[in-house]
Amino acid sequence: MLRYVIRRLLQGFIVVFLISVATFGILHLTPGDPVVILIGETGRTQLTPQQIQQVRHYWGLDRPLYVQYFTWLGHMAKGDFGESVIQVGTPVRTIIWRAAPVTFKLNAMALVLAIGIAIPAGIFAGIKQYSFFDYSSNVGATLGVSVPSFWIALMAIIIFALKLGWLPPFGVDSWKGYILPVLVLSFEQMAIITRLMRSTTIETLGQDYVRTARAKGVAESNVLSRHVVRNSLLPVITVIGYRIAFLLSGTIIIETVFAVPGIGQLFVNSVYHLDYQVVQAVVFVLSVLVVLANLATDLIYAYIDPRIRLT
């Protein structure tokens, strides 16, 4: 177990290092002068060459690339993401911390809702394979992965906010504002988890130990609750851990549609305003979060299931 943990930690560390290089590279290795990216085309025409030189010096862009990278990495490691170019003087860290709680609430609720509905639905569909319920959950899951979430969001706004007037179309000023974004965000996850839960349940039902349990006369309800459900939950839990990256992808768009003041909307607005310090910091933080979530999933899985750590 210890060897497995060390190997996984080492891999995670390397990935975080590569992520930092990539995030740094997005701004610095792409064609074009980073100063122009920072101050914009209009800025370049308005400033004198001396002033541009000052900007270049202020951001350390006149130093060799590897020095810039390690300085940047050092700041990042201390949690110092620099200052916003747009909201002048405000540290990027403050901006991100201000937006984080809303995103966390939104995603946690969406994930809980998706799991709470998808796992029972998937188990039931698997047990009653080829039944009407199985058929309709299959159709629902296929639709769930085919319909883009931002379109569902628009339709939900038209129906529930504009036509019926039950819920606010934008913003999260009251708890009512969370209902639509949470529902829409959980929809795609629900589809994927239901599908997976169904197929692992069907697979487990065909295992020898299930046949043995039935043969020795264990009541069917016990066979299902003790043998089938417990064993088929495991791989699904791993996949949920791996889906954090997709959940965060979804939150970027859904927050923008519903004007939820979280990390996603912050990210998109920073892109519109060319606030690259914030863009860089958000991409870095989100990807490190994904690595940590995957690492935690792997370690928990290896702890529960000894077959993993022995390979």
Place this chain on the structure above:
Amino acid sequence: MNLIGRKKPTEAAVATPSTLLASERAHRSGWSRGWTRFKRYRPAIAGLVFLSILAILSIIPGVFAPYDPTLATPDLLGAPPSWSHPLGFDEIGRDELSRIIYGTRVALIVALLATAMAVTIGVLVGAAAGYFGGWVDSVLSRLVDTIMAFPTIALLIALVAVVGPSLKTTIIVIGATVWAAYARVARGDVLSLRERDFVVAARAVGANHMRIIVRHIVPNIAGPIIVLSTLAVGGIIILEAALSFLGLGVQPPTADWGSMLASARAYIQTYPHIAIAPGIMISLTVLAFNLIGDGLRDALDPRGRD
């Protein structure tokens, strides 16, 4: 004897009837048996028919679109559907139906080119990692892990923000981001093929690594890769639409389903009808690819079957 009659007489004279029958059967076992299985899954055929229609629309949109997709009629801003304009007008008075038809083009071009790019990079990287193993595998696998760790949309948006949005950027950026999934699958499959007899035999007769990978390994992992890429096309179409929806994809005045939804969002209180058709088209197109992918999985990839 009929079977021999179909062959060239010279060949028939050399081969005995039994070997010919065997070769005939062996020939049928691969792709054509897969096609027979594929045909049996009717939703996939429906998907194929729908995509064929889209393909025709995207090649000659001018024949089917009733109006010019960029022609604005200022006094009909956001006018609701009518007989001559079945989907109504958009927020600057352009015919919605014509824009839907022209929008097929962008969706299919991005889907095809980005997929081609991702499959090429992914298969080569994955095959190299699986085939060479050792430190090559370690380096390439960490690279794949890194790409997979980024929330795709975040990486796409950041790249577009720096490079500047356009059709070309959209294709390249999506292709450069989604290849990692193919690399992972290709690596796993190659790992199991590497020690197989036909690879060892190829090595024994002196084939170099490049030849072994391209001629012997890649054709043998084609099945799973085709299935995976068909199932992933839907995701790429949604990514493209999402980028355009955020204003970071294809730029106006080009007709594109994602950007049509973007204007629908901006005018959702006044002209809600323009939000409906683009979303239905995206969903149906993605659904068609997913159904075809399901059919192909049943037909080509024995592991994926229930």
